[in-house]
Each structure stands twice: as C-alpha cells, then as structure tokens.
Amino acid sequence: MTTLPPPRPLVSLRDLRVELGGRPILRSITANIGRGNVTALIGLNGSGKTTLLRTLVNEYPHKGTVQFHCGHDHSRPYPEAVGYVPQRLTLDARLPLTVGDFLALTLSRRPLFLGISKKVRAKSQAMLERVGVPECLNVPVEGLSGGQLQRVLLALALEPQPELLLLDEPAAGIDFKDQKKFYELISSINRETGVTVLLVSHDLNMVQAHAHDVLCLRDGAIQCQGHPTEILTPINMQLVFGAEMHMFPHRSGA
Ligand SMILES: Nc1ncnc2c1ncn2[C@@H]1O[C@H](COP(=O)(O)OP(=O)(O)OP(=O)(O)O)[C@@H](O)[C@H]1O
Ligand SMILES: [Mg+2]
Structure with missing residues (x-):
C-alpha cells in the first residue's frame, strides 16, 4: 500500500523572527499551517500568539x-x-451604531448618511443568521453581549469567504455554554467551507474537541506541534505552561 504525502500546507513559516520594541518576540518559528485544518495556537500570556497572527496579516515586519x-x-x-x-476590538463601543450600520460600513461603498440599501440590509441579515444571531441587526453595538459581539465579528471575518480565518481568543469572556456553541459553529464553518482556521485559545478542552492540529508557543518559540491527542499530554503541557495540567473532557450536552 502506498502512503499519500501530506497535503500541501496553506501557510509555511520558515525561521520566522519578529522583533518589537527592540526585543525578540518570535524566535525562529518553523511550522506549517495545514490546509483546511483547524489549528489551535496555545501558550502562556505573552508567549507571542497575537504577534504571530498579526504578522500573518502583515501588521509587523518580520525576518525569515x-x-x-x-x-x-x-x-x-x-x-x-x-x-x-482580533483579541480586542479597537472600535469605540460607545459609537452610536447598530449592528446593521456596523456591517453596512464594511459591505457598502456608499456613505451611511445616505441610508442602507435593501440589498446590504438583506446581506447583513443573512450574515447574522449564518452565525446564529439574526436578532442583532437593530441592536446598538454597545448593547451586544460578549457572545453576540464575538459572533458579529465572526460574521464580518467570514465576508467575503476567506481562505484563512485567524481567530484570536474568539470565545474569551463568553460563558461556558455559549463558548461550546461558538467552537461548534467554527467547526461547522470549517467543515462546510474548507476554510483553514488558525485560532488562539486558552481552553484546552475545546482545543482537544475541535482542533486538528495544535501549535504550542513558549517564549516566542515553538515548543511542540501535532495532533491534539499527541500534544495535549501532561508532560507537554508542563513544558508549555510550566505547570501541571489535567484534562477534563466536557461532557456532551453540558
Ligand atoms: N507593539 C509592541 N511593542 C512592543 N512589545 C510588544 C508589542 N506587542 C506585543 N509586545 C510584547 O510581545 C510579547 C508577546 O505579546 P503577544 O500579545 O503576542 O502575546 P500573547 O501570547 O498573545 O499573550 P496573551 O495570551 O496575553 O494574549 C509580550 O511580551 C508583549 O509585551
Ligand atoms: Mg494575545
């Protein structure tokens, strides 16, 4: 029996180095982001996860x-x-914008003061339905719950259909039940569209349940990469987080 070679990655990083404020933040990262996979990026606070995502969207100069x-x-x-x-929304949440206005600003070229066309409104409604918050169209952005806001941001990130979806702690601050639903939504979008997902998460149980591949950063360097079952072991987690970790799988229906 012949073994097929692994599919070509969507992104290859070779000796990637990033310095910020004169300090090395990412140190010689060599890794592949598998095409069509959900890859989870894990590591302690300050290990360089956000820097890696921002480097991929060309926000930071790099070497390698x-x-x-x-x-x-x-x-x-x-x-x-x-x-x-992004991990943090830099938009001023006090802006007197509804979610419909917010989406229209991205979808439409015409200024908001001319009003939102029926087509853009229908498109915005469909985008919100796709991420499970159809009721949010006329809600002010500042009135959204944490979970609703993350879904609205996900709706924006999915338009136009991306080849690569970068999610920086997309479920942070969301309660456990909504978090579980949020990860299930990301998994179903990945399955249905084949989009390659790179997501930062601190929830190792969600990573175990939904990621195809795990990339562990420690002090800006790769500690290990592989399938969740190989990577999320107590020994590896001790190496990545420097603390003893125990995995407790979420029960379905919880
Ligand atoms: N613009 C910047 N200028 C200087 N240093 C920065 C800049 N952005 C990030 N850093 C530093 O780079 C390091 C990595 O930060 P980064 O935000 O990538 O970590 P992270 O793994 O995403 O952490 P967290 O889990 O807290 O979000 C930190 O020490 C941070 O202070
Ligand atoms: Mg971060």
Missing part, C-alpha cells in the same frame, strides 16, 4: 519567510481573503 500556497494549484502567493477576529 511566510509563504502562502493558495488557489487550486497552490501556486498563488497570497490568500484572496483573510478573515481576522
């Missing part, structure tokens, strides 16, 4: 190589679209 292999023949050098849900 970041190579994309996009398109049908994998030869296109950049993704047509990258969806990004």
Whole structure:
C-alpha cells in the first residue's frame, strides 16, 4: 500500500523572527499551517500568539519567510481573503451604531448618511443568521453581549469567504455554554467551507474537541506541534505552561 504525502500546507513559516520594541518576540518559528485544518495556537500570556497572527496579516515586519500556497494549484502567493477576529476590538463601543450600520460600513461603498440599501440590509441579515444571531441587526453595538459581539465579528471575518480565518481568543469572556456553541459553529464553518482556521485559545478542552492540529508557543518559540491527542499530554503541557495540567473532557450536552 502506498502512503499519500501530506497535503500541501496553506501557510509555511520558515525561521520566522519578529522583533518589537527592540526585543525578540518570535524566535525562529518553523511550522506549517495545514490546509483546511483547524489549528489551535496555545501558550502562556505573552508567549507571542497575537504577534504571530498579526504578522500573518502583515501588521509587523518580520525576518525569515511566510509563504502562502493558495488557489487550486497552490501556486498563488497570497490568500484572496483573510478573515481576522482580533483579541480586542479597537472600535469605540460607545459609537452610536447598530449592528446593521456596523456591517453596512464594511459591505457598502456608499456613505451611511445616505441610508442602507435593501440589498446590504438583506446581506447583513443573512450574515447574522449564518452565525446564529439574526436578532442583532437593530441592536446598538454597545448593547451586544460578549457572545453576540464575538459572533458579529465572526460574521464580518467570514465576508467575503476567506481562505484563512485567524481567530484570536474568539470565545474569551463568553460563558461556558455559549463558548461550546461558538467552537461548534467554527467547526461547522470549517467543515462546510474548507476554510483553514488558525485560532488562539486558552481552553484546552475545546482545543482537544475541535482542533486538528495544535501549535504550542513558549517564549516566542515553538515548543511542540501535532495532533491534539499527541500534544495535549501532561508532560507537554508542563513544558508549555510550566505547570501541571489535567484534562477534563466536557461532557456532551453540558
Ligand atoms: N507593539 C509592541 N511593542 C512592543 N512589545 C510588544 C508589542 N506587542 C506585543 N509586545 C510584547 O510581545 C510579547 C508577546 O505579546 P503577544 O500579545 O503576542 O502575546 P500573547 O501570547 O498573545 O499573550 P496573551 O495570551 O496575553 O494574549 C509580550 O511580551 C508583549 O509585551
Ligand atoms: Mg494575545
């Protein structure tokens, strides 16, 4: 029996180095982000997870190589679209905008004071339905719950359909039940669209349940990478987090 070679990664990082404020933050990262996979990026606070995501969206200069292999023949050098849900929303939440206005600002070229076209309104409604918050269209952004806001941001990141979806602690601050639903939503979007997902998470049980691959950072360097069952072991977690970790799988229906 012949063994097929692993599929070409969507992103290859080779000796990636990033310095910020004169300090090395990412140190010689070499890793592949598997095409069509959900890859979880884990590590302690300050280990460089956000820096890695921001480097992928070209926010930080780097040394070494970041190579994309996009398109049908994998030869296109950049993704047509990258969806990004940042760790923190820099938008002033006190802006008197409804979710519908907020989405229209991204979807429409015409100024908001001319009103929102029916087409854009319908599109916004469909985007919210896709992420399970159809009731939020006329809600002020500042009135959204943490879980609703994350879903609205996810809806934006999915438009236009990205080849790569970067999610930086997308479920932080959401209660356990909504968190579980949020991860299930990401998994179903990954299955249905084949989008490659790189997500930062501190919830190792969710990582175990939903990721195909885990990338562990410690002090800006890769400590280990592999399938969750190989990686999320007490010994590895001791190496990554420097503390004893025990995994308690979430019970279904909890
Ligand atoms: N713009 C910047 N200038 C200087 N240092 C920075 C900058 N951004 C991040 N850093 C530093 O880089 C290191 C990694 O930060 P980063 O935000 O990538 O960590 P993280 O793994 O995402 O942490 P957390 O889990 O807390 O979100 C930290 O020490 C941080 O202080
Ligand atoms: Mg971070």
